[in-house]
Amino acid sequence: MTTPAAPTERRVPEAVHRRRWAILGVLMLSLLIVVLDNSILNVAIKTISTPAPTGLGATQSELEWAINSYTLVFAGLLFTAGLLGDRLGRKKMLLAGLAVFGIGSALAAESGSPVQLIAFRAVMGLGAAFVMPATLAVLMNVFERDEQPKAIGIWAGGVGIAIAIGPITGGVLLDHFWWGSVFLINVPIVVIALGLMVWLVPDSRDPNPGRVDPVGVVLSVIGLVLLVYGIIKGGQLADFTDPQVLATIAAGLAVLAAFVVFEKRSDHPSVDVTYFKNKVFSAAIAAIALVFFALMGVTFFSVFYTQSVRGYSPLQTGLLMLPLAAAQMIFAPRARLVVDRFGNKATTTAGLVVLAAMLAAFATLDADTPIWLLEVVFFLMGAGMAHVMTPTSVVIMQALPREKAGSASALSNTFRQVGGALGIAILGSVLSTTYRDGIEDKLSQLPPAVRHTAGESIEATLGVAAKLGPDGKALVAPANDAFLHAMHLTALCGAGVAVLGAVIVALFLPGRPPAPQEGQEETELVTADH
Incomplete structure (x- = not known):
């Protein structure tokens, strides 16, 4: 049996087609824990950096590695995970990935040192590598082409939900429990997702897969x-x-x-580099990488701004990020309608310009800036991101045949994660280097043994100041000033990266799409049902 819509194109079994929206819900739950974990960790950074027993006493570089160990394993294995999903079945990879992710989360919660946390975060990255590409690949196989933009928009909006739930959940947990609870919370979500997936999600694979590389x-x-x-x-x-x-x-x-x-x-390559001869495909991939480069670097320093400089709690910091998430949830599912009207080029270029402007706005924030201005910046940043993520994801996924959905998803997510990792590393290094340069001369009166450690981050400086008692109070204002200067410079670097992304998509993405013709194969975004 088939439905009346595009019978010549139908490749989805009717039974699967009927439950496609329920399947999308399960896929979003799987996506939720992968994104949730990073957004929770961002709020917990300050707590983990405090000495035991409250935290682990992690240094700035250890905190970066706690994030990057996950991201690097994730990004490094996405090629293989996508191929294995196409070859062995996406459902199998989803189930295996979720199980490994849950085990890694439980181990991370019990870490006794920063080194253990970094190692167990890598285990979580291993599991996540098999979850993320499979969610988009399954989506592409249970929705027909005309509904894919709408489904991908909702999928991208799920990122906004995770961004919202993560910091607030992390804040609540840190207010009531020990820092490890931010990882342990993943375990029950994994169990629920596994049960629903076994029940609802169909398996799919590439009938002509490549060998593992x-x-x-x-x-x-x-x-x-x-x-x-x-x-x-x-x-x-x-x-x-x-x-x-x-x-x-x-x-x-x-x-x-x-x-x-x-x-x-x-x-039998992990990634077919001939895909990148398609300028539209390459521009979309580059835009996603540059967006996450800027976003992850900014998220990293904004947590220290709100908690260390402004004095907000982890829960309050999570609530302050609500506008970013709300904008994602509001605009991501609707971005396809903007593309229908104005085209990929205008939509994504405008999104990146807005993102660049909001990153530059961080360079105007000080210790006494009205907090509502930060909320406006976060909201507009989320709106800009939504109008980049949804159309570029659709372009990437529809550029390759349905059978290669795992490979396309793996490529998209690899560049997203590599962009995020490099954003944290490069912008985090700019922040760290500029901060040390700004605070170094103020630390000359400290004992040489603690001078280097105190200059690593604002949290390290404030930690040393607290141990010194009344003598350490003189360090607080210089630490805030040095951090704000470092944050301003880092934000401007992020804005420059977003401008570069805007130039790339303006040059290479297609303009307003023509009316789609019957049976036409196109790599552009196809309009969804009105």
Whole structure:
């Protein structure tokens, strides 16, 4: 049996088609825990950086690695996860990934040191690598092409829900329980998602899959780890000309170049580099990477601004981020309608320009700026992101055949995660280096043993100041001033990255789409039902 809509195009079984929206709900629940985890961690950063027993006493670089260990394993394995999903079945990969993610979450909650936390976050990244591409791949297989933009818009709006729930949930948990509860909360969600998935979600796979590419996987993971480690190390040393830093970054770039050469010559590559000959596809991928580069770096420093400089609690910080999430939830599902009217180019360029303007607005925030201004900035930032994420995701997913949905999703998510990882590493390093330069001369009166540690971050400085008692109060105002200067510079760097993204999509994305013709194969966004 078939429904009247586009019978010649129908490839979704009727039974699956009837429950497609329920399946989308289960996929969003799976997506929720992956995104939720990072947004919860952002609120918990300050708590984890405080000494035991309240936290783990993690340094700035350890905090960055707690985020990046997850992101690097995630990004490094997405190629393989997408291929395995296409080959062995997306449902199997979803179930396995969720189980590993749940186990990693339980272990992370019981971490006894920053090193253990970093290791268990990597386990969580392993699980997430198999969850994220499979959610979009299943979506592409249970919805017909004309409904895919609407479904992807709702899927992208799910990111907004996670951004909203994460910080608030994290704040509530940190107000009542120990820091590990922000990871333990994932376990019951995983159990519920596993049960619903077994019941509702159909399996799908590529009838002609490629072989697994172990050499490509190893090269991509090694290259990314070396590159980001070098960037973080440069920020930690406040010296990017250090020979060790330069050698590590150069080695990372060399390995990644070898990865690209190997993939071009391989008959079973992790990623088919010929996809990138399509300028529209490449521009959409670049836009997603640059958006997350800017966003993750800003989220990292905004938590310290609200908690360390402004004195808000973790829960209050979570509530302050509600406008960002609300804008995502409101605009992401509706962005396809804007694309229908104005086209991909105008929609995504405007979204990136708004994002750049809001990042630049962070450079105007001070210790006594009215907090409602920050709320406006967050809301407009979320609106800008929604009008980039939804159309670019649709362009990427519809550029490849349905059978390759796992590979397309893996590519999209890989660049998203690599962009986020590099955003945290590079903008975090700019923040760290600028902060140390600003506070260094104020720390000259401290004992040499604690001077270096106190200069790593505003939290480290305030921690040393608290231990010194009345003598340490003189450090508070200089620490705030140094941090605000560092935040302003970092925000402007993020804004510059968003402007670069706007230029790329303005040059290469298609304009307003023509009226779709019957049976026409197109890689552009196809309008959804009105």
